[in-house]
Amino acid sequence: MSLFWLIVIVLAIAVAGYVVGRARALASAGGDMRILHSLPSYYGSNVAMKTAVPAFLILVVWLLAQPFYINGTVSQMIPESAVGEGSSLGLVMAEVRRAATGLDNAVASGQMTDDFARNARADFNDITARLKDAGQIVTSQITQPVMRAAQSYRIMVSTGNLIMSIVVILAAIAGGLWGLRETNKDFRARNTVEKGVRFILIAAASIAILTTIGIVLSLVFNTVEFFRLYPATDFFFGTTWSPSFSGRGGSSELGIIPLLWGTFYISIVALIVAVPIGLFAAVYLSEYASPKVRAVAKPLLEILAGIPTIVYGLFALLTVGPLLLSVFGDGGLGIMKAGTAVMTAGLVMGIMLIPFVSSLSDDIINAVPQAMRDGSYGLGATKSETVKQVILPAALPGIVGAILLAASRAIGETMIVVLGAGAAARLSLNPFEAMTTVTAKIVSQLTGDADFASPVALVAFALGMTLFVVTLGLNIVALYIVRRYREQYD
CATH class of the missing domain: 1.10.3720.10 (MetI-like)
Incomplete structure (x- = not known):
């Protein structure tokens, strides 16, 4: 299931929860709004909030954590011999992710079947040739360890996305049931909704800070990776800029x-x-x-x-x-x-x-x-x-x-x-x-x-x-x- 449709499903469940929660609140008061502690819209908003917020929180955390887990697992499959001189494990993993993306694109375009792309016994030279014919491989050649790791990476991503979809939808349903269960004429829905909105606003205000931290960390990690391959003294004090795109760039x-x-x-x-x-x-x-x-x-x-x-x-x-x-x-x-x-x-x-x-x-x-x-x-x-x-x-x-x-x-x-x-x-x-x-x-x-x-x-x-x-x-x-x-x- 694509991320777009997963979000649509969660929002649809939240909208349904809003309608049912509002109706349930009115029913508990015998249709008389004056008996309710809060306006009917607050009861519906409470159910919608408890449906959408936990589900989206799980979705965000999963999307952030899954790449780290998959990269760590797949990187253990790559032998040290596959990491050549002037390269590193992180850079080989970049080739693995690129090859996995090529497999996905080739399957989507009909160049190969999904079973063929998943087959660990398939000839990697055949797979490489098909990917090159489809214009999916950007590197000059792809080794067998990288291809096997790309197949495993692709399977793990697909499995992880499926599990994520199931967990998020179940969390949305559970949150909606939780909100409906506490919906009655005496429930302080307004207080709960306003407190929830406050936390949502705080989270929204924190996005700028988290984005800045993410930008800095992405620069730091890749900069450290660069200095593992190229001397920092030559970079900061060198007076010649002459990059070479041949090989691994060792003559640059x-x-x-x-x-x-x-x-x-x-x-x-x-x-x-x-x-x-x-x-x-x-x-x-x-x-x-x-x-x-x-x-x-x-x-x-x-x-x-x-x-x-x-x-x-x-x-x-x-x-x-x-x-x-x-x-x-x-x-x-x-x-x-x-x-x-x-x-x-x-x-x-x-x-x-x-x-x-x-x-x-x-x-x-x-x-x-x-x-x-x-x-x-x-x-x-x-x-x-x-x-x-x-x-x-x-x-x-x-x-x-x-x-x-x-x-x-x-x-x-x-x-x-x-x-x-x-x-x-x-x-x-x-x-x-x-x-x-x-x-x-x-x-x-x-x-x-x-x-x-x-x-x-x-x-x-x-x-x-x-x-x-x-x-x-x-x-x-x-x-x-x-x-x-x-x-x-x-």
Whole structure:
């Protein structure tokens, strides 16, 4: 049974429980609602809640726990000889899961029967050939231990899903019967439902925290797996980025320093463009512009924030790059060799960041109390002096936050870099040379031909973890600056 239909069945049982519970409550009161402790809808909601919540809780826990159990069980079937040099048991398990998915797809497309896919005595070369003919195998070859483990993995997943469906449906029915049993005119249904809703809301509020923890753990586990295959010192201190997709990637040079340099260099160029323009625009809109001008200019400026980044990337590739090449290329100063360069991506990214800086800074400046402006004017200061000596210092924590938010946005940008800056990983001070960033290489490493048995694919997680730590450090610095200046102006 598919997950979709399982959820539909549980919801149907919950709806039926709501209807029956409401009717049972009215029947216990002889049809007179005034005798009931709570409204009839609360009795129905109590039955529906006790039907759906335990069932969905079991479903979520089962879906989280089953992969760990199956992976642990199947991994014990793989002999040590199947784990080659430069690989690991976790990476071989990735091949097993991929082969199991290929078997499922081949059965679904009619390339083979389910009995044939489950047959442990079937010739694995025959199975491999059929999977390749169906376009299901992405690795160059598949070994017998991997194929046998994939068959066992597939059987265990199918059995586990069947048991899960039965347990979840039984839990839903049991919960509904429990709710119906306690339904009577004296039952405090409203109190029970409100308490249950409270716990549901707490669980919903916890999803963001749990999601963050899950993201971090996924990065950590895969990063640790990468450093088991590739030296950490070579990764963090290497000055050459040269991944090789042959074999297991043993000849690859995966130094992150050129990528970090390109990331920070392009981000600095973007901030040099965005911060002055955005800040000056915010000061004008908040202090000098008339209400009519502000009502038109602010929405027009914020339209920039709604433009997809791929459009900015095309703008960099087709317009800004050729324009810079005509000025700084062979037809001009001769210092630029191609349209893709740090300056191209930095300028376009700076344009994209202007609304982030201007809109947030404008809101912060408008939040400065009017009494501070009036006091400055009362002491004889001009408008420009008030802006420079009173408003901007008071709004500085928020402005710094806006700038750092723009910096985080610049560091995480991908499409503008891919189309505007090129793909060369190099260390250079020339802003008119092509460079690349960490995010661009994460995309290229996960969309290439390497499988997850290779460090050149796992390196994407190490890059992501590094980027996460850098962004976290940036936010910590921002928090320190905000607190320091906030104490001064509170």
